Amino acid sequence: MGIHSEYSCSDCEFKLVDSSNIFWIDSEKKIHVDMQTVKSSKKASDALSSGGIYKYYCYSCDNYIYNFHISRKSRSIQKEEIIQLIENLDDNIKIIDFDNRFQNCIYCRKDVPLKLEKSFAIDNKGDFFIEDSLYNDFDNKQFDFAGKYYGYYCKDCGKQINKFVILENNANLEDSLIREILEDHTNDLTVYINDSYSPCPICGDELQILGESSICPKCRVGVLNIENQTLFD
Ligand SMILES: [Zn+2]
Ligand SMILES: [Zn+2]
Ligand SMILES: [Zn+2]
Structure with a gap:
């Protein structure tokens, strides 16, 4: 419509x-x-x-x-x-x-299929929340930043690709700080996009x-x- x-x-x-x-x-x-x-x-x-x-x-x-x-x-x-x-x-x-949702393998550049899609958020104490829901609906708590997590796997390269997309940055944190916080919570952060602005x-x-x-x-x-x-x- x-x-x-x-x-x-x-x-x-x-x-x-x-x-x-x-x-x-x-x-x-x-x-x-x-x-x-x-x-x-x-x-x-x-x-x-x-x-x-x-x-x-x-x-x-x-x-x-x-x-x-x-x-x-x-x-x-x-x-x-x-x-x-x-x-x-x-x-x-x-x-x-x-x-x-679209992602190319960062090693061989081929389109990789999406395996996992989740919502995540980080509160002002640095606690990390992740949910299966497609929407950021964490009991209406106030978060420093929030967004989507997308997981991919490239069969040809045998590599996992973890992508974090920031959709809300309520605390107005610098990109470098967001990246640092995310790196504390994931073993291999491979792609990071700030989409809040x-x-x-x-x-x-x-x-x-x-x-x-x-x-x-x-x-x-x-x-x-x-x-x-x-x-x-
Ligand atoms: Zn690949
Ligand atoms: Zn202009
Ligand atoms: Zn006018």
């Missing part, structure tokens, strides 16, 4: 339209972008690769940034090909990333999602209000 929203500024004539878009790459390696509907989702699930498109705005350099997040990929298309097709789609500024690719400042009650990007005085919202499938 998709959602289409129209916003207008309380102080100037600025308008913003936003809809939940997806993309997919068909068997002829053509890329398609469409609103998320039952029909387009079906096409996306049969495609060589697909994912969601998320729109961000940077108040510092006044740019809209489109995040193409690849969540599905078949073995018959390479990551580099997918990136190239998305880059060539239009002139928009893009962040192209693959879902954290995604900077603007142009100026490096923080990206925002524009929506209800965001400061107007044009006059910077008024706020955005929903004028119209449609759900469709």
Whole structure:
């Protein structure tokens, strides 16, 4: 099911339209972008690769940034090909990333299958919590940082790959400190990604999602209000 929203500024004539878009790459390696509907989702699930498109705005350099997040990929298309097709789609500024589930072997570079997926968190006493649930739901305790653990095994190399992805960094710890703490809890930390903050690719400042009650990007005085919202499938 998709959602289409129209916003207008309380102080100037600025308008913003936003809809939940997806993309997919068909068997002829053509890329398609469409609103998320039952029909387009079906096409996306049969495609060589697909994912969601998320729109961000940077108040510092006044740019809209489109995040193409690849969540599905078949073995018959390479990551580099997918990136190239998305880059060539239009002139928009893009962040192209693959879902954290995807991983290449750090020794032979082959795609490795995901074996284990868990949530983890570390509290302010340094205690480590790990759970099978897909969500970070540790009785609503306050944690220094939390995220996902992904475990892989490359048969060809006979190597285990442990990946930690930080999704929340409540204590604002430095990367090096997080890495050190994680290393205390795992024998071989092989991949570490900090995903809690995604900077603007142009100026490096923080990206925002524009929506209800965001400061107007044009006059910077008024706020955005929903004028119209449609759900469709
Ligand atoms: Zn390998
Ligand atoms: Zn920027
Ligand atoms: Zn305005």
